Amino acid sequence: MTLMTVSDVPAGAQAPSLETLLTRSSNNMLTEPVPSDRDLETIFQAATRAPDHGRLRPWRFVVIKGEARQEFVKVLQAATKARKPEATESDLKLLANKFLMQPMIIAVGAKVTEGKIPEIEQVLSAGAAAMNILNAIHALGFAGKWVTGDNCYDPNVNAALGFTRPDRLIGFIYVGTEKMKLPAMERPNPTDFVTEWKGPAAG
Template sequence: MDAIEALVTRKSSAMLTTPAPGKDDLKLIMQAAVRAPDHCRLRPWRFIVFEGAARERLGHIFEEALKARDPDATEAMLQKERGKPMRAPMIIAVIARIEEHPKVPEVEQILSAGAAAQNIMVAAHALGYAGIWRTGKTCFDPQVNAALGASDADQIVGFLYLGTTERTPVLLEEPIDPYVEIWEG
């Protein structure tokens, strides 16, 4: 699949199964990630890959964070949180590693990590995989951040769930006119 086709046909898919990207495909996907725009070559990202039993451990991190955020969480809520990482055979946490820099503000570093995440999603699609970028309270939870070895300044920009789609998502025609303006001064 060429680059333009990958960009205009990628669509999130929540229903994922095996196979996930193998070692060689994962290497290509990560090579695409680190080609993201990066002002001053800060490399403001970190990627953590979860597969197999590591997904269960990630689920326990999510569960413990929910308990801390919501002491009244029901067992059903805790079970759902614990099971989230089991919805795909591979998850990649994308973390923006923020550092003070005289030329590169925090927002640029977060955007760079977001661009790296997008490159992961498009590269996975180009290789025949599917995925969905998930965020929510878990991404902004200091307990999750700490459990993944991120500093207080770092920001999780998403958990990328990857695998093979169980059901091909419908690709609707996306209008561009409402979002594009040709400025003429």
Template sequence: MPDTAPAFPESRDVQRLALDQLLTRRSVGPLQEPAPEGADLDLILDAGLRAPDHGKLRPWRFVIIRGDARLAFGERLAEAAAKRDPANGAALGERYRAWVRRIPMLIAVGAVVKDGNIPEIEQVLSAGAAAMNMLNTIHLLGYGGMWVTGANVYDPAVNALLGFEAPSHLIGFITVGTPATTLPPMARPDRADHVVEWAAPS
């Protein structure tokens, strides 16, 4: 006969504490060193690799950009901006250089889209789920992060720089570090504004 006994109360308490902590997650802009490394970074990446994945295609790809590589990456972003927008490229280039200097670590997240029976949208959603898993883990480990998109994410030159050729593509950058300031709790949306319970038409 299968064991259907509920979890021990102590385990339930631990689970609730973890969920309470998860529900405090928010995007964190101002970041500073240290960024996660070693076992902490492995946990973050492993969480990404546990995303739902229809067809076991494993479409997720993560590119870590840290250390001096950030500065080189900032230069390439500046070059891409100048080609996209010659009139404003210089100003945009300085903005991107400053951005990567402020961020201890970037994780570029992309979907390696594969032909077959699984629609592209499901592969992209799987990569998005991987990004969310990583953001949650970043938060639970005491770090801060933010999911960033924008022109660079949709620029084929930036995609190619990071190894994504169409139909594969970036879905965003996760900025990672230690929160530079203590941020106040965020007001969360009211469930009633977003949740309905379906009932069969009579």
């Protein structure tokens, strides 16, 4: 199987939508402005185009911005201190700064419905929605980064944002305008990850 890479496509020959997908990258060096309410409506419309087996609509999105970020940081600090009593004031301040420097945060989670659709498929659907959010943010001229970490999986943080088992957070997406453009990361050759199956291997 022969795959074309971005460099194989003649300049100007790519559809704009593909150009958006092929130029997106993560950036946490963000500032104002953030997406408007109308922009957010578009972003979440894109998010809900994610594959959804059984039409369970498992995606949930919590927007954290403005002064609410201060309250959110208090939740993160309390959860961190409960989980790691040895955490120092310096550790907690560093955690606060990491989130407060982001002008907007979207917490993405999965509302899991018990039944015939496996839980993992519902979580994967929420993950696909998160990727759609990142692509929509980029298409609108903003930037973002999807992060996880211990606090993403902490039950106290989950509960504070409205996720109790079996529901779960799958990540936080930083959202804003690029403060500075980060150096472009070298992308892998897609052919390194693709094979064509032609039947069971001869044994």
